[in-house]
Every structure is written in C-alpha cells, then in structure tokens.
Amino acid sequence: MQTKNKSIQLLLTKYHEISLLDKIKAALEWDLNVNMPSKGVEGRSQQSTLLTELMTDLWLKPELKNTLLELQGTQLTEDEQAVVRNMYRLGKYYFRVPKKIILEKSEITTKAFVAWHEAKQKNDFKIFRPYLEKIVSLEREIASFLEYKDNPYDALLDLYEPDLNVKFLDSIFTPLRNELSQFIIKIKESKKYQDKSSFNGRYSPKMQQKLGAYILDLMQYSNAEGRLDTSPHPFTTTLDRFDVRITTKYLENDYRSSYASIIHEAGHALYELGVNPHYSYTPLEGGVSLGIHESQSRFWENQVGRNPLFLKFLFPIFKTLFHEDEMTYESLVHGLNEVKPGFIRIEADEVTYNLHIILRYEIERDIINNSIKVDDIPEYWRDKMQSLFGITPSTDAEGALQDIHWSGGSFGYFPTYSLGNLYAAQFTHTLKKELSFDDLLASGELGPIVEWLRKNIHTYGSLYYPHELVQRVTGEDLNSKYFVQYIKDKYSSLYQLK
Amino acid sequence: MQTKNKSIQLLLTKYHEISLLDKIKAALEWDLNVNMPSKGVEGRSQQSTLLTELMTDLWLKPELKNTLLELQGTQLTEDEQAVVRNMYRLGKYYFRVPKKIILEKSEITTKAFVAWHEAKQKNDFKIFRPYLEKIVSLEREIASFLEYKDNPYDALLDLYEPDLNVKFLDSIFTPLRNELSQFIIKIKESKKYQDKSSFNGRYSPKMQQKLGAYILDLMQYSNAEGRLDTSPHPFTTTLDRFDVRITTKYLENDYRSSYASIIHEAGHALYELGVNPHYSYTPLEGGVSLGIHESQSRFWENQVGRNPLFLKFLFPIFKTLFHEDEMTYESLVHGLNEVKPGFIRIEADEVTYNLHIILRYEIERDIINNSIKVDDIPEYWRDKMQSLFGITPSTDAEGALQDIHWSGGSFGYFPTYSLGNLYAAQFTHTLKKELSFDDLLASGELGPIVEWLRKNIHTYGSLYYPHELVQRVTGEDLNSKYFVQYIKDKYSSLYQLK
Secondary structure (H helix, E strand, O other): OOOOOHHHHHHHHHHHHHHHHHHHHHHHHHHHHHOOOHHHHHHHHHHHHHHHHHHHHHHOOHHHHHHHHHHOOOOOOHHHHHHHHHHHHHHHHHHHOOHHHHHHHHHHHHHHHHHHHHHHHHOOHHHHHHHHHHHHHHHHHHHHHOOOOOOHHHHHHHHHOOOOOHHHHHHHHHHHHHHHHHHHHHHHHOHHHHOOOOOOOOOOHHHHHHHHHHHHHHOOOOOOOOOEEEOOOOOEEEEEOOEEEEEEOOEOOEOHHHHHHHHHHHHHHHHHHOOOHHHOOOOOOOOOOHHHHHHHHHHHHHHHHOOHHHHHHHHHHHHHHHOOOOOOHHHHHHHHOOOOOOOOHHHOOHHHHHHHHHHHHHHHHHHHOOOOOHHHHHHHHHHHHHHHHOOOOOOOOOOOOOOOHHHHOOOOOOHHHHHHHHHHHHHHHHHHHHOOHHHHHHOOOOHHHHHHHHHHOHHHOOOOOHHHHHHHHHOOOOOOHHHHHHHHHHHHHHOOOO | OOOOOHHHHHHHHHHHHHHHHHHHHHHHHHHHHHOOOHHHHHHHHHHHHHHHHHHHHHHOOHHHHHHHHHHOOOOOOHHHHHHHHHHHHHHHHHHHOOHHHHHHHHHHHHHHHHHHHHHHHHOOHHHHHHHHHHHHHHHHHHHHHOOOOOOHHHHHHHHHOOOOOHHHHHHHHHHHHHHHHHHHHHHHHOHHHHOOOOOOOOOOHHHHHHHHHHHHHHOOOOOOOOOEEEOOOOOEEEEEOOEEEEEEOOEOOEOHHHHHHHHHHHHHHHHHHOOOHHHOOOOOOOOOOHHHHHHHHHHHHHHHHOOHHHHHHHHHHHHHHHOOOOOOHHHHHHHHOOOOOOOOHHHOOHHHHHHHHHHHHHHHHHHHOOOOOHHHHHHHHHHHHHHHHOOOOOOOOOOOOOOOHHHHOOOOOOHHHHHHHHHHHHHHHHHHHHOOHHHHHHOOOOHHHHHHHHHHOHHHOOOOOHHHHHHHHHOOOOOOHHHHHHHHHHHHHHOOOO
8 A cells, every 4th residue: 555654654564574474374374284294293383483473573563563652643544544553453462462471372272272182082171171271361361451341351352353342242142042043943843854854975075176166266266366275174364465275175975065165265265365455465454354254255155155046056067066866956955054953063054053153152251251160161061052952962072172262262253253144144135235146146147246245345455344344335233133034034935934 | 402502502592493484484485386376476475585584684683693703612512513613604694795785686586587487488598698697796796705715606606515616626527527428429329329219108197196106105205294296396395304395297298207306306305304303493404515415316316216126126016007018127227217418407317417517517617707708608508518418509498598596596506416416426335335235226125225324324414514424424535436437337238338
C-alpha cells in the first residue's frame, strides 16, 4: 500500500519483516506435515523456535511500539487506521505478555503435544493432565496480562477473533443450541433416519485426487498459486501471497473425507489468494480472523460441496471416476449429508457440528474462569455429551482427548468454527439475492461465486474487523437465524420432515 | 560438543543460531526447486534475502568477532581450535567484505541469473555480458578485501576449499591435463571407440525410481533421514543434521541420468549424515569443503556406480525393471562408461570431465587477474575447447553460457569438482588396502564401504582441513597420480587398449 505518512511507512517496513518470517515459518510447518523424514523433527522444532524468537524480538523493538503509541489519535486514512489497529492488536500479545511467559508457553506446548498424543493413544487422561493444568494456568496468566472488560476468557477469544467475547457468544449460542437440539430430535424420529444406509466401496486415492483436481479447477484454485498434497490432518497454509497450499488425506474406503476437505481447504486458500495485492506484506494482508476464514471454507464445503444441486452436476464425474455400480445420485447426496450424532467433532455433520463447539466453548469458558478444574474435564465432557447429543463416550480418547487444540494452548479458538458456520449462512443469504446461486451450482459454474466472494469479502483482507465486514456485506450483525433457517430448510427436505 | 571454555561456549551459542538459519534457508531452497508454485518465486526470494540479512547480522555482532580475536593464541583442545579456525574462516567474508558489497552481490546475482537464463536460451552472450562484468568486478573487489598471499583468485578459491590456491592447482592440473589429453587420443584411436553404439529405449520414471530406491537401500540412505524427489537439476541439501534430501530427474529415454545422479547425490548425503552427532549445530558440522564433498559423491557415482563389477551385480535388477530385451551386461557397462569428448560439462564422462574443469579454472584465474576481459570469454572458451578436446562449440549456449555458476558469482567453485575426482581416487586406493572392494561390489554389499567412509572421513565433519584429512586417510598429500592410474586401468580395459 501507498502512504506518505513517515510513521506508517516505518510500521510497514517493520511489519514486512514480520510477515516474511511468518511465511517462512509456514513453509517449515507445511514441510513438517507433508514431507519431513521422521528423524528431522527435533531439528525442525529448533528452527521454528528460533523463528518465533526472532519474530518476538521484532515485535519488541521499542521504536515499533513507540510509533504505534505516537500515532494514536492522529489524522489517518482508512487504510492507515487499519494498519495501526491491526499492528496494535497483533502486537498486544508481545507488548503485554512478558517474553518469559511467551517462551514458557512455547516450551510447555511442545511437550504437551507429545503427552496429549500418548494420552489419546493410551486413552489415559492422567498422562495429559499435568500439562493441561500448566497450560490452563498460563492461559489464565496471559488473559490477566491482556486487556478485558468482563471476562478473562474474552482476552483469549480476542486473540482469534477481534472483539469476540463471552457475552456475545452466550447470546448467539443459547438459541442456537436450543434450535439445533430440538431439530435433531425431529430428524432422529424421521423414517429416513431410521433406514440405516450402508456405506462401502473402494475409492482409489488416485481417483479421489482426480476428483479433487477437477473441483479445484472449477473453483479457480490454480497450480500456479498453490498445490494439493497429503498430510495426516488436512490444512491450508500461506507460504506467500501467491503460494497458498492445501492438503487432504485419502481414505480408501470413503471418498467423503477427501472430497469435503479439499473443497474446505480450497475455500480457505481462495480467501488468502483473493486479498487485494496492495495489502501484501502489510498488516492488512490475509484473512481478518479465524471466524471469517472458517466462513469461507465452510461455505465451499457445505453450501456448495454438499449441495444436492451441485452434487447433481458432479454425479456423472463420480460415476466415471469410481465405477461404482451401487452409487446413485440419492446415495451420493445422502452420503454427504447424513445426520448422525457422534462423539467426534471432525466427523460431525452440519447439523450436529455446532453442538460440539458449544460443548468445548462452555468448558473453556468455565475452566478459564476457574469454575471447574482440569481434573473435572472428562466427566464434565461426558455429562455435556449426554445432555446435548443423548450419547456418552466410553473413552476419553473419544471425549476430552480427541482434539489437538488444548495441547497447543489454543484456548478461544474453538468458537470461531461455529462463527464460521453462521457467517457462511448469513453471507449466502446475501449472495443469493445477487446471484442465481442454484443455477450456478446446477451447472457447475463456480466462477461468478468466486468473483462475488472476492469482491465482497476476500479483497478487503484484514481492512475491516469481522463485525464491520458482516455489516458491510449483509447489512446486519452476525446472528444465528440464517444458519438455523438454512439447516431447517435443507434437512427438512432431505429427511422429509413435515 | 562439550567445552568448559566460556568463550568457546559463547561462540557455539552464536553459531547454533547461524546454523539453524542456514538450514531454514536450505529448506526454502529445497522447496523452491521441488515444490513451489510458479507465482511464489518473488516472495520466496524476499524470504531468502531476509534470512541472508539476519545471518549477516549474526556474523557481524561485535562480540562474536571480539571473542574470536581474544581466543587467538590461547590454549585450546583440538576440537576448540577447530571451532575457532572454522568460525574465523566462515566469518572472514562478513568481517572483511563491507555489508554494502555483500548485499550488492546478492542483488546483482539475482538479476544475473535471469539474464543468464535468457542469454543461454537465446544463445546471446551479449545479454549476460553486462551482468557478468559487474560480477567479475565485484569478485575482484571481494578478493581484495579478503586475504591472499600470491594471487587474488586464491582468496576466492579459499571460500570453497580452505587453503586452496593457484600455485597448487597449477601443479596438479598441468600434469593431469597432459595425461588426460594423451589418453583421450589413445581411446579415440581404439576400435571400440569407433564402433558407435546406439542407445535407445523407454525407461519409465517409475521403474527408474524403483532402481534408485533399491540402490539407496544398499547404500543405507534411509527414508527416516532423507528423501528422494525430482527437480530440474539434481542436488543434495541439508535441512537438518538428520534430514538430508536428494533430488534427481528422470529422462524417459535414458536411465543413466537418474542412475548416476541418485548415487552421486546420495554420496553427498551420506557424508552429511555420517558426521559425528556431537558436532551438530557447531562449526564442526557438515562436510569440510566442496572438494571433499565432491570426493564422496564422485566416489559413489564413479568408483561404485559405474564399476563393471557392481554393474554385474545390478544387471538382473536392470533387466527385471526395464524389460528391455536388447540390454546386455556389456551394453549396460558401456552405456555407463562411454568416453565421448563433448561440449557439455554435466554430460561429460569420467575421462574428459576434468578437462572441462581445467578450462573453466584457467578462464576464472585469468579473468580475476585481469589478463582477459569478459568480452573475450566466448572466444577464449572456443579456443580452449579446440586445444583440449579437438572440437569447437558452434554456439555460446554450448560454450561459455552453459553453466549457472558465474551468474551466481561462484568464482572459485569449479576447481573443487576436479579435486573431488582426485580425492576420490586417492581415498579409494587406501580403501582397497583395507577392504575387499571388488568382492563387496560384486556381491552388492555396500555396508562395509559406507562404514569405512564414515569412520575415516565422514565422522570428522569439519574438524580437519582437506589437506589434513587427506594426509590422515591416505598418508600423503593430494596428487593426481591415483586418479590417472585409475582412469588408465579402467578405460584401457574397457577400450581394449594395448
């Protein structure tokens, strides 16, 4: 971006280095997940730690913070204001949390990851507990160093989603929880739900990859700006403004995992690639928040990828690639839209998914507020599963140990998944007023949809905060009604509810 | 490594960071060559430049240089002495050459690479000339900032091979040149040479890769510590002490390129992986010089990979993988050992290869000494080709523009290729006294050979300078007689010379 303001120029120069280090880190992490020989782990971890330290040092340069303070209250353009706001927000963690704590967290989470992994494999929460206790106590400390008005958990939420807080989340999660719980009961009572379908077949990874490549092409995700690889867990990462890579994993007996994750990750990638190039290497680069990011991935995965109209368009391709005689259009649609309350979040369908998040949100909120203890989590989890889903996991591996997030100290992250679903539905409501969404899906013409997202959302990068962006795009604040309506419409039809 | 010396400890701490940055840079370069989407180039180049700057800053920290100076002449263990010597040698470039010049070189070489590429494609030296002139003038300046006794080119040679100089190179290249030229005439006159064999067939990359994997397994290069990928030019790079990766490229109509390069690069990789683990992240890590490194790769490629006994062992594997009826053991051996004076260095056989290097060496020496001009290079090249090989390239693309090295400002690098060949032959001479080399090759048992190299060469990392190492291993200084003898023995037999 262009600016005549010398102080802004200085900030941009400083941020440029931070941005490059961040992308170098992303390259190393991508490699770790996609390529790295097993014995390289220890060295790679040292490399990442060094980059974190170098980045911390850049944030802690006094002239950076001083310049930010000097700029408070001065006359600035919209872009310049956003630069200051974002740098202050990104830097806050470094400015306020003592370096000792930052490094302590980095150290403990490295060990906690190993312990979590072992605990999950052995289904033994005790192995993970001491690490989680230390992490929770650090998170509370971090929250106390950061700013918050009402609730210490707010300080952590804000790290992932600017201005997000408990009050707002309670106000949208409470009705959402009730609506979804009731709707799930209805689905469970339907005839369709009780007709258990079987799902089996062999789907060669090579053909799954071809299918993925075909869809990526429709989505205009180009090989010149990214690539598709395999890794144990699918992810998207930005190695450069023009190099945003995605991964998936192929299950030989189920095409759905790679199908959904490729579209999901490409949704993230298109967001990053669609940001105004003038914002490259500035604090306005990249997606503005995890919630908005997730709205893009969920939009593509669910509103597009699992849409019966789009599946009608794709059905012949599925048939050609997989040569499976038993596959019908109906079984394809049902396979990708089956509602099935289960223990595992990442396997959850659109209808039950948010309940998984609400469960984790409530536990995080309560643990950061000291109203429950780490020791209580497994039982608390089981109780909540029972009350939300009517089922109880028999192991902690299928319960409180299933997710990686807490081992990395990512408290405040989970709610952004649900926000993503809600934003996606609200954005889609607006998009449908401007585009013939159904016709485009039915004809596999995704170009105009990509363009709409680029023009209305992607191009702004991190210029607007999520609540500003959602106002600009949809004319109202985020709420759950569009999502609930979307779910009810879609699944009432799929499950033939009255 | 362990040390009680506080100053050495400080040096080791400083070097540890430098070492990590160096490996991060290697990871980015590996990715650039193996994976990167085309549009990521510009960003990646910014990332590498930043790492170079950070590394330069680390070298330029005053306490580092001061500590090195303080340690001069103090009582130190062998390891500690080597730490000081290597750090001083590695740091010399940063200590003496002004940062302005370092950055100027980095900038001009980035542009020169593009210009060289275009010049080579268009076969137009004029496109590259202004960049090469600037580079040569910078190299002369750099030489003047660095230390040298007799010849400015010595200062550049020393950057790649400690203590290497023109006097020594002249002393070994002169007899080598004469011996080889005469021997080539003999080969050319042989009946075998005049029986032109044809080489054609289709060799699926997948089968070439299988062959490579089989040989890597024999060589004990493990997937836990490395990987084999494809890239436009084969290379080896160290991403960590336990993560050393190699690449190759597969030509559908010729298995020889991938066969030789996989073995060659694995030779480099084994060296890096075989260094004493106590030296990791210290100035004693990694191979000591380009020449010794090349001795390891050339040893494996030529003394092992092109050895008729080893090829006898491998012949059934070749037959099984490629199903080529016409392939006989004799055609395999001849295909991999054909002597054929040609224009292109990287396609050269063992007998003519060093003449390509001598040609480049003489041009570099003369240009750095200002006795020829950049403008004269193409003609100078043609004349030398004529006198060394008896052939004249009709284009500069096949002449002075063929190699990438000068565009990167790597003056002083070429001679290390020939040193590698000579070291390899001299090491093999010693190895053969201690191991039944021929029997091991004939039975495909490469383990004891790897072990010998590890014990006698690899484990020392950068503890000994090349001339010390070659003395320790072989009991004498480097000379060309073992190489000449090796070439004469092998090719007299292959070409049935009297």
